[in-house]
Amino acid sequence: MTDSMEQIIPIGKEADFPAGYGREVKAGKWSLAVFRTTDGRLFALENHTPHAKGGTLSEAIVSGHYIYCPMRDLKISLETGVVQAPDTGSARKFEVRTGSDVVAVVLPRP
Template sequence: MTNQMKRVYAAIGKQDDFPQGLGRQVRLGMEELAVFHTTSGDLYALENRTPHRKGGSLAEAIVSGHYIYCPLRDLKINLEDGMVQEPDTGQVRTFHVKVEAGTVYVELIGQHDKSTELALSDSRSGGR
């Protein structure tokens, strides 16, 4: 018998709530996320904290293709894996995103508020 974990998602808004080319701060339980909608139409969610010591909100970052530029130190961060690009180092935690019927869902990781959870089949996984 295999122990397959079903992905659990929470709705964070409608796709139209996230303007293309910009980031938006979203609170989901104990997590604060920065959600980015690229001009190519992809949606990404990252932990809303820059990877350097002083920290700060990534939701204010400048979006360029599938990268963002940290508003405090101009670090270039890959939206797909959260990796800071050379010559700098670091990583930001990323969250799986999917869109179904115009609603944006983010995968819940760890503890979460049961009232906001929505279990969806992973077989139709679409976003990042």
């Protein structure tokens, strides 16, 4: 269930997201990096590294429930979006929902 400030946006089928990889997805005004871990879970982060110099996250290396930023080697939790110490920062995380082979994200309403 979503509240009136959220919207559910379909972004693809489960087969569109292979385990161990990230994929860039456009949903509304958002560019998302969607990752499937080897245990089959799906995660979505805003497709922008938290490093001050910027960059995208969709090409990050997946390791367990973490990704390693391809530009700055930041270790980022897929579960929280938080950069792991000794670095700091966070990437915005979005809820992913699945059902009937459809993958969707929960986004704030514009």
